[in-house]
Amino acid sequence: MRLLERPITAVKFLASHLRDPQSKTYYPEEERKSRIEVCLDNFRWMFRHFEINHFYYLYGLDRKYGVNQDDYLPKRVFDKLLTKANGPALVGGRRASYVYLLQDKFVFGKYLESLGFPTPKIIALCERDSIIWFDTQRTMPLGSMLEREGLDVFIKELLGMCAEGVYPVRVKDGKLYFNEKQITIESLRMVLKNKCIVQERVNQHSKIKQLYPDSVNTIRLATVINNGEVVPLSAVIRTGVNGLRCDNWTAGGIAIGIDLATGRLRKYGIFKPGYGGKLERHPDTGLKFEDFEIPYFDRVVQMALSLHRFFYGVHSIAWDIGITESGPTFIEGNNRWGMATLQTCNREFKEKFLSTHNF
Amino acid sequence: MGLLKRAVTAAKFLYSHLRNPSSHTYYPHNQRKSNIEIYFDNLWWMMRYCEINHFYYLYGLDRKDGGNPDDYLALRTFRRLRDRANLVMEMGGRKANCTCLLRDKFVFGKYLKVLGFPTPEIIALCDGQSIMWLDTQKTESFESLLRRDRMDVFIKELMGECADGVYSIRTEDGKLYLNEQQVTVEELKKTIKDKCIVQERIYQHQKMSELYPHSVNTIRLVTAISGKEIITLGAIIRIGVNGQCCDNLAAGGVSAPIDLETGRLGKEGLFRPAFGRRTTHHPNTGVVFYDFQIPYFAEAVQKATRLHNFFYGIHSIGWDIAITKDGPVFIEGNDNWEIPTFQAYDRHFKKKFLAVLPKG
Numbered sequence: 001m002r003l004l005e006r007p008i009t010a011v012k013f014l015a016s017h018l019r020d021p022q023s024k025t026y027y028p029e030e031e032r033k034s035r036i037e038v039c040l041d042n043f044r045w046m047f048r049h050f051e052i053n054h055f056y057y058l059y060g061l062d063r064k065y066g067v068n069q070d071d072y073l074p075k076r077v078f079d080k081l082l083t084k085a086n087g088p089a090l091v092g093g094r095r096a097s098y099v100y101l102l103q104d105k106f107v108f109g110k111y112l113e114s115l116g117f118p119t120p121k122i123i124a125l126c127e128r129d130s131i132i133w134f135d136t137q138r139t140m141p142l143g144s145m146l147e148r149e150g151l152d153v154f155i156k157e158l159l160g161m162c163a164e165g166v167y168p169v170r171v172k173d174g175k176l177y178f179n180e181k182q183i184t185i186e187s188l189r190m191v192l193k194n195k196c197i198v199q200e201r202v203n204q205h206s207k208i209k210q211l212y213p214d215s216v217n218t219i220r221l222a223t224v225i226n227n228g229e230v231v232p233l234s235a236v237i238r239t240g241v242n243g244l245r246c247d248n249w250t251a252g253g254i255a256i257g258i259d260l261a262t263g264r265l266r267k268y269g270i271f272k273p274g275y276g277g278k279l280e281r282h283p284d285t286g287l288k289f290e291d292f293e294i295p296y297f298d299r300v301v302q303m304a305l306s307l308h309r310f311f312y313g314v315h316s317i318a319w320d321i322g323i324t325e326s327g328p329t330f331i332e333g334n335n336r337w338g339m340a341t342l343q344t345c346n347r348e349f350k351e352k353f354l355s356t357h358n359f
Numbered sequence: 360m361g362l363l364k365r366a367v368t369a370a371k372f373l374y375s376h377l378r379n380p381s382s383h384t385y386y387p388h389n390q391r392k393s394n395i396e397i398y399f400d401n402l403w404w405m406m407r408y409c410e411i412n413h414f415y416y417l418y419g420l421d422r423k424d425g426g427n428p429d430d431y432l433a434l435r436t437f438r439r440l441r442d443r444a445n446l447v448m449e450m451g452g453r454k455a456n457c458t459c460l461l462r463d464k465f466v467f468g469k470y471l472k473v474l475g476f477p478t479p480e481i482i483a484l485c486d487g488q489s490i491m492w493l494d495t496q497k498t499e500s501f502e503s504l505l506r507r508d509r510m511d512v513f514i515k516e517l518m519g520e521c522a523d524g525v526y527s528i529r530t531e532d533g534k535l536y537l538n539e540q541q542v543t544v545e546e547l548k549k550t551i552k553d554k555c556i557v558q559e560r561i562y563q564h565q566k567m568s569e570l571y572p573h574s575v576n577t578i579r580l581v582t583a584i585s586g587k588e589i590i591t592l593g594a595i596i597r598i599g600v601n602g603q604c605c606d607n608l609a610a611g612g613v614s615a616p617i618d619l620e621t622g623r624l625g626k627e628g629l630f631r632p633a634f635g636r637r638t639t640h641h642p643n644t645g646v647v648f649y650d651f652q653i654p655y656f657a658e659a660v661q662k663a664t665r666l667h668n669f670f671y672g673i674h675s676i677g678w679d680i681a682i683t684k685d686g687p688v689f690i691e692g693n694d695n696w697e698i699p700t701f702q703a704y705d706r707h708f709k710k711k712f713l714a715v716l717p718k719g
Binding site: 091092093094096097098099100101103104106107110111113114115116132137157158159160161165193194195306309310312313 | 450451453455456457458459460462463465466469470472473474475491496516517518519524552553554555668669671672
């Protein structure tokens with residue numbers, strides 16, 4: 001049944017892929033391949049890599065000149081290499097899995113704090129019924145949040161991923177607001193299914209706000225251990241769009257490549273396929289991406305490299321880094337990360353990534 | 360082949376076990392079972408649990424009026440149950456293995472420090488080539504050790520277990536001492552093979568030194584998650600003997616039970632089967648165990664139960680706690696703690712452990 005299902009999905013995908021190439025392309029201004037060529041390209045990718053290339057148009061492979069499929073790493077191969085390299089590591093003669101240090105947001109935050117790296121402050125650990133406040137070291141009922149006037153935090157599930165289980169919460173005039181809507185403690189309790197951290201909100205740098213003010217626009221920087229040395233792989237910045245309060249690319253945000261050497265943005269920002277194409281300016285703020293310089297970017301790279309040295313059991317990490325007035329702040333580190341934006345914005349991604357896999 | 364090998368090992372063990380039961384027994388003054396009964400007891404244990412019961416005499420199962428084998432958890436069964444509960448945390452449909460928090464000494468030390476629990480200060484990370492000083496955040500050559508005069512530390516392998524890969528290091532007048540013997544930096548480099556932490560030495564409470572002064576005598580306290588609460592399952596103390604500088608039982612140390620309510624030691628201490636039997640006092644210092652009061656014990660228990668709250672993904676933990684003049688200090692936490700010594704002291708330990716195991 002599964003055997004039959006996969007070819008059907010592939011055929012359906014090809015049909016949808018070819019129905020209106022004009023609307024799917026990221027490069028309408030360039031000369032592009034015919035439908036037959038696009039079809040053959042995708043067939044070739046499928047047979048070679050046993051996967052549908054969902055990023056065919058994103059990589060600009062429909063262009064007639066200047067691109068080569070072989071310059072891009074298939075998702076399946078990437079995922080396989082990533083899983084193997086970030087699996088249990090040999091440290092001190094014993095095998096151990098270190099990815100938990102990244103997966104658990106409480107442990108991650110505390111580990112960084114102990115090492116002296118900037119990260120949003122965790123002020124409490126909570127569950128449905130109770131909350132441990134770290135300033136008083138006391139366990140209180142969840143309702144004690146209301147006694148903290150001016151509280152402006154994110155509640156995040158410990159093992160949440162991709163902005164899942166993240167709840168912005170505020171206390172004003174003794175009332176509780178969730179995503180700017182007033183709610184009761186009871187309704188918050190219904191939302192909290194698992195153990196969560198209560199983390200202070202990041203106030204981003206005024207220059208980063210110019211990009212788009214309604215979301216915290218974070219840098220995604222991938223670093224990797226290559227023969228014992230930590231090196232940067234590729235970086236993008238993500239911004240929200242159209243009132244979106246998160247910068248998540250998979251939720252419709254924009255990703256813009258960053259030149260690792262200068263910290264300047266590249267010419268184009270890109271949407272995820274299905275949300276839009278490429279663009280030179282932010283659609284809401286009108287800010288031109290090219291040559292926009294990220295403040296503190298050299299510190300971002302230096303800190304990420306230094307920090308990765310303390311995660312010696314994880315081969316590659318994609319860091320989510322916010323920029324505040326006082327410098328970078330590490331929001332998350334991801335052991336399972338997607339390469340689509342990082343590969344699209346950096347042509348050397350495949351070569352650099354593969355060169356760090358010496359097994 | 361494996362099956363044949365196991366059968367031969369079992370036969371050899373049974374033979375050595377039965378050759379001279381009176382030399383193995385922990386209870387020479389009690390009425391004991393006959394050779395045949397001991398033989399059948401062990402055969403029965405083997406068939407039931409597919410393991411050799413190395414702790415048959417330690418549990419006192421050779422006594423006629425002694426315990427019932429059913430009161431004791433077979434080591435294989437215990438390890439399976441312990442690992443099932445400790446190795447996987449499930450939360451919100453996601454699974455994670457949290458044990459690196461305990462097993463990696465650097466991560467453990469840093470995590471405790473930031474949570475505000477007392478633990479020996481880690482001052483550097485090193486491998487055979489270089490040393491990263493955490494105070495200056497600089498990576499330097501091994502020679503930089505000598506520039507830090509009057510350093511008195513332990514170098515410990517990150518993932519070392521059972522006092523494996525622990526080296527005592529001292530610098531004085533520009534000279535380097537490894538386990539109290541003068542060495543060169545090159546010799547030290549050859550000894551350090553893997554990634555290690557450099558950790559400050561702790562000095563135990565004077566009263567703990569009275570028990571035995573040459574080793575840091577640590578408490579092994581087991582806590583477990585029971586519903587939404589953290590409870591203590593049991594506690595023992597490990598003490599070095601005969602000039603040994605570690606308190607490890609597997610290396611010949613002696614243990615004694617601790618009353619969880621009062622912090623007093625029990626009447627008799629036990630050696631592991633290969634090193635001795637029962638004793639009412641320390642063989643070197645002569646300190647009588649019974650009524651010896653561990654200083655700061657209530658604080659150690661209270662801190663361990665509070666600390667376990669931050670290791671929510673690990674069901675049961677065996678904490679190694681030293682007592683200093685300022686109070687308890689957490690040296691290690693072990694997700695792979697062992698049950699035999701606890702069972703030997705407490706016949707109800709099996710019941711207590713099984714009662715708190717998560718269902719399913």
